[in-house]
Amino acid sequence: DRCVKFAVPERGGESSSIDPAVAFNQGDFFNVGALYEPIVWIDNNLEAKPLLAESWESNPEATVWTFHLKHGVKFHDGTEMTSKDVVWTYQRILDPTTGVAAKELAFVKPGDVSALDDYTVQFHIGAPLAEFPLLIGNKFAYISKAGVGADELAKKSYGTGAFKVENFNPSEPVVHFAAFKDYWEAGYPKAPCIDLVSISEIVARAAAIATGEVDVATNMDPSVFAMLKSNPDVKLIPAARGTVLMLAMFTDTAPFNDVRVRQAMKLVVDRQAILDTVLLGYGFIANDNPIALSSADAFRSDPIPRDVAKAKQLLAEAGYPNGLTIDLYAGDVATGLISLAQAYQQMAAEAGITVNVNIAPTETYWDDVWLKRSFAATAWGARPTASALSIAYRSDAKYNETHWKNPEFDALLDKANSTLDPEERRKLYQEANKLIAEDGGAIGPVFATLIAAVRTNCDGFAPHSDWNRVDVKSLHCQ
Amino acid sequence: MIAMRLITGRLFFSLFTLVLVSALIFIAIEIVPGDVASRILGRDATPALLASVRERMHLDVPPVERYFNWLGNIAFHADFGRALTSDQPVGQIIAPKVLNTLKLAAVAFLLYLPLALIPAALQALHRERPLDHGLSVINLVLLSIPDFLLGTILMILFVVNWQWFPAIAGLRDTASLGQFLWAVTLPALTLAITMAVYASRMLRDNLIEVLDAEYIRMAELKGLSRLAVLLRHALPNSLIPTLNVTALNLAYIIGGVVIVERLFTYPGFGSLMIDSLQLQDAPLVEATVLISAAIYIGANLLADIGAILLNPRLRRAS
């Protein structure tokens, strides 16, 4: 086996980092995924699996959660990982000044974490949370050695991951990951080392994988599949789930504050057409909510059909008999967003809805447009249902991009959180999805599948449904 | 000796220009709408983080004062401050990238000279003949192809189809010169072509202008060969506007190189500049733009000096 060359689209240049708490873009998350491990691993189907924690249990109310850590897990510096490291890590990432994790882990307070003994960690949380393990396995919650501060973490890896980095320099074009000899799981990692490069240009990335200059390239765009498919040395590996592409309307702003308008705007969407064009078929249909149709939590498994006539009628009822004109903002912040906007423009036109597509600059999109414009395109990586629903749709959600405040929905989520029986919970989730789809302000026609191109002489790698997660310990090439 | 005085004058003015640029760019960064700090953190900004960034950028200090502090540090301590995103000295970050880009630019320039001069000379000498027309059509076609498209086409041909050159130029260890050249040929070629088509066009027309001059006929009647006439009498007198084009081209290399760098994944200065712009890393942006401006201005200085040396009349004019 030889050193593997791994290509990701972006590596934020100077901003790139190997500190789990401040991971930001794909490159960062690759770094973190290769160097660090969480106690709970979210697998490709977005279910919680033990990793550094062998097992866990909770009290009936789901307010006290106890995790039992693996024994003999070593950090890269040779010391053993114990509960105090876990506690230290959580306390660190929950501190608002450290990073942004605090936002997503709002349900835990630094004080809630405690170590019972060297291998047992306990969380005392205020409100019941049935899917705590799923949520605690957050993308930032990677365990680093206790007492090691941001400065060291920026230069050197202090994790338990299968690979390690001796000295990290963000301006280096190539990051060299060396296999970690004392990795706890025997026989891993498979590859002696990995060289991480970033090739932002899709064409270049395709060329590089086609000519074997790199062994793995993630986030391949449908437009290059034709070429790669014909190449016998390359195989395309899709992820199980995908990123949902959405058009978010402010439900508290005219004309979207009228639910009939929102429904009309959803009805004009031809989901299949969008899938076939914008994604060239590489994805799944979505029903205006972040839950995949294939998931058991989905409220219906068939696409919502298009119905222009109904849309027209709804608009008329809402007081727009001869259509309306609206501005839609999009940016090149996720594959297909701009195309989606244009496609939607065409479809809406047939219902008398005139959409002006404004393309906003990529670099300022997230802070000038998103959450600021009443109708804007956005994208969400695949998440476990619990977090997917809470992160952007709760009334008090930090990223409530639709300004949607629905007490009924909030109640459903709270109920679900305190419901331990999976079946019960599922029903509640389905209710919630339905609400989003029918009353919410998000138009979500499709999920874009993440697809990685891998040289045929390489093995043991599949892209994760959530682009924030990478697992490369079994990746290897001849 | 008059020339000497002129040149020193130019030098002084170039410095002045540089200061002008620094002011412009600083203002431009300052007046960019929205809060710089929040832009850096973008989607995941938290009040605490914002506060810390603001503090690091001294956003509390009034702009004018900040400008002069900044300029002073650059001028007197060659200190560009620290990058916001990776809390490192800007100088350290930029230095290697500048080196890379200069390497690339050097190769591009070597390719550029023949690509610009030879066709122009051929065309001027075979004016209005098929060769001339043929070359100018080729020239025009190349001119009309956007550089990113040109690069893409070159990549598909040379990388995917024939596999002569690598797709990614900057990421391999380029220990030996040979390897380096092999790696950067394509990006350099792309740059060279996009620049040359422009310059050679210019040069051809100037050459033709000059070739009509009586002193050219005189030179011919001295018995000089076509080539000698061209090199000794025509070129020097037709180079002046071309020099300016070349200077502009250099600006292009430094500024527009980003597209080529992106395309061929070359860790150069241009991408750094655009990246830092996208990251809104103010100190980095200011530094990079300032440096690229400096390079361009330097090139211009050379062009002006060249013009002074080439056209004695200017010395009297000034």
Next chain:
Amino acid sequence: MSDSPQPDLVAPPSRRRAFGQFWRSAPTSFKAGTIVLLIHVLVAATGPFWAPFGAGEMRTGVPLSGVSWLHPFGVDQLGRDVFSRVVHGGHIVILLSLSGTLLGLVIGAVVGLLSGYWGGWVDELLQRLLEAMISIPFLVLALLAVITAGPQLSGSPVMVALVVAFVYAPRIARMARAAALDIVTRDYVLVARLRGESAWSIMRRELLPNASGVLLVEFALRAGYAPVLIGSLGFLGFGMKPPTPEWGLMIADNRQLIFASPITVLGPGLMLATLVVGLNLFTEGLARILGRSTRPVAR
């Protein structure tokens, strides 16, 4: 461009015959260029009426299904007929490029020539300013403009044209000045000064005609490059609003389709190329006609 002979001084025998003669004696490059341009203008003007599909119309065919009789330039990812889009976009490209470049040329030429003629500190100051502007890489310049203008302003044709002019003017000015510096050393400029001509009229009468060659070429090159520039502006999110079928934008967008369906890029590219070539041939010929009418032809 150059001051044409005052009609009252040259008495044309008959408009039509005069034109016929003119056309016959015009250089081939001029004829070729004119024809190409005429075709382009014709297409641009009438295209929208006979184009097989709408500019943004989807589902015209299987996405990325290559060349066919129905789709000479193929179908893009959104299932739009590229040929129709190109046809629809013609007038936009031409108008935008020309207006932008023309504005830049006028500003640039005037500033450059005058500055070259005045010389002295005015010249120096102007040059410093222009240099300062040029020395900021135009991508950065545009990007800053984008960020400053904010999203709502993006995509308005006027803004695009302005940006083109904004980027071009200083560069053209430099070129013009270089030419002027050479011309002002000639005696006929002296004569004009003795006559007491204003700087403006000397610029118009003595400098401009003699710089017209350089300027025309400059114009042709810039105008030809404008669609490309506009395209890269589109890259930065400052081009025309999609689905505006502006060619540069199309090339930029479809670039990654070059594997799947090259024609979707090469089609617009071809149109752009012919336009630029035509424009240049035309201007080249024009330069010669405006210049010394019996411009010697090489041995």
Next chain:
Amino acid sequence: MNAPDPPPPLLSVVGLDLAYRHGESWRRILHGVSFDILPGEVFGLVGESGSGKSTVAYQLLGYRHPNARIEGGAVQFRGRDLLHIERRELNDLRGDRIALVPQNPTTALSPAMRVSRQIAEVLRWHGAVLDSAAAQRRVQELLDEVGLPGSAARRYPHQLSGGQQQRVCIAMALACRPDLLVLDEPTTGLDVTTQDQIIRLLADLRSRLGMSMLYVTHDLGVLAEIADRVGVLYAGHLIETAPAATLFHRPGHPYTRGLIASRPQIDPARAVAGERLRGLLRRDQLPPGCPFAPRCDFAEPSCSVNSQRLERIEPRHWVACQRWRELPEPVAQPQQRSGVLRDDGSGPLLTLERVTLGYGGHRRHGLPPVVQDLTITVGRSEIVALVGESGSGKSTVARAISGLLAPLAGSIGFAGELLAGNLRRRNPRLRRLIQFIFQNPDASLNPRARVGEIVGRPLQLFFRPGRAELRRRTLQALDDVRLGPDYLARFPDQLSGGERQRVAIARALACEPELLLCDEVLSALDVSVQAEVLDLLGRLRRERGLAMLFITHDLAVVRALADRVGVLYRGQLMQLSSVAATFCAPFHPYTLSLLLAVPGARPPGAPALPPAAHAPGSYAGCAFAGRCPLQQGSLCETTPPPWREAGPDLAIRCHIPLPELAQLAAAPGAMIPTEAP
């Protein structure tokens, strides 16, 4: 056709036909031109502007203008036809065996190259010298040969005055000691003394090296000096060839007669009998037969139909005129002299008071000013000539008056008011009233403007006429210089040298000025035009009361035109006198030497002036000291000479007692030849 007399000719032109493209059509410029040049012979080619002299000359170097076409004939040199040999062969000959001295040095020298390099280039290229050191030495010799200071080598062309530039060209041509020297009006625009020296130099070279020459000019006087045989070209037809002496005494062709008669003469006694030429060569209206018929006084209807062939009328004398036998003896005509107007007492129009002029460079390098306190006046409708050799500062004076060069000291007054030194601060009226006509028409006409605009512009600017009016006055102005309406739409490079200068004059006249500053305006013109322009200027002065500062070096012209003459030497006024007084004793020594230098006017055996000393010995004494034939020992060297009234309208700056000067003039032969140091 010439009787093939031994030795065989070095070069022979045989039935040369050539045409230029004019738009679509081709226009015949040369019609079966044939002549031989024997080894060591100087063949003079004379003819008016536009007759095709230059065209012929260039064919001798096998050079064809891109839009010229050979339609027949050959140029045989050493058994090779220069019109049809390989470019490489040609290159070996050009500059080495056959060298050219161009018509117009200003545009013929490479602007961005130091003079020395341009000369050395030829030497090195043809392997005349081995290393650059040798080249440099040779360059110095050559410069010395043509009477340029060694310092000129380091100059750029634009830093030299017209005369100095032409010398450089000649040096370049002589570099390889060619067998055949082609001179296209080499002394046009040179001052007399220089011209004289150059002609002597050429004569000397030819006797030393047996160098053959084709000497193209329109100045018959020059040919009298140097040419063995002369060919007269008219509208591309060679109409007469004869030995120089014969031609001058027994011109066969009416045209030749007119040509000779048209020359202004210094002393009226020498005026040649004969009708002066009338009209002008118009290529657009040539009859199929004798091209001269339209202008010929003796023409009969048949002339313009049957074409003329060269007939042998006496040994070595050929004429192409069917009526040469019947031609009557020429009748002598009184030399026409535009009536002298005295100052009408209303005070002078232009006054220069102790004006001192210099260029930035001069002051910086501690050189003396180019012109030292010059005091001179020009009365209303008076023509004051300013003569002096090249570099004496004539143009500089004109520049100062026109406001291009602010005086370092002194004052310039015009019609009573003081002229601002800087052009900007003069009002339009003054700008219109003082018009400058430049030395070199090609440089002073905008190549991208049509004649119509060039002439029309000042009219628009100063008079704001209506369209019709503009057209009328433009045509009028052109007509004043004998240019037809068909020139309106032409560009300068479609005119021959003469035609260009006339356009330049027309432009000035259009302004209806009161004072004309004419800087060598005639030097680019040929005799018939010169005569006409002279008349024209005289007429203008008479009709419009036009005053002129007339800068020239052609004393004959001075005599024909001027009222008073100022003699300038190294920026100092040496003599100021009425025309009459100028041409008779007593003379200032320098004035005398100028007179003696006039081609064709010098008594045989009279010595010429030694070439200009490279640097004046001392600025303390007389500027002429060191070159003066009868220098008064150290006196002239040390003390500046006094400014003395030496008779009615004659003032002289000289130490020498008047009587001496007076009797000096009586016997010019008495001047001791002092050769150059």
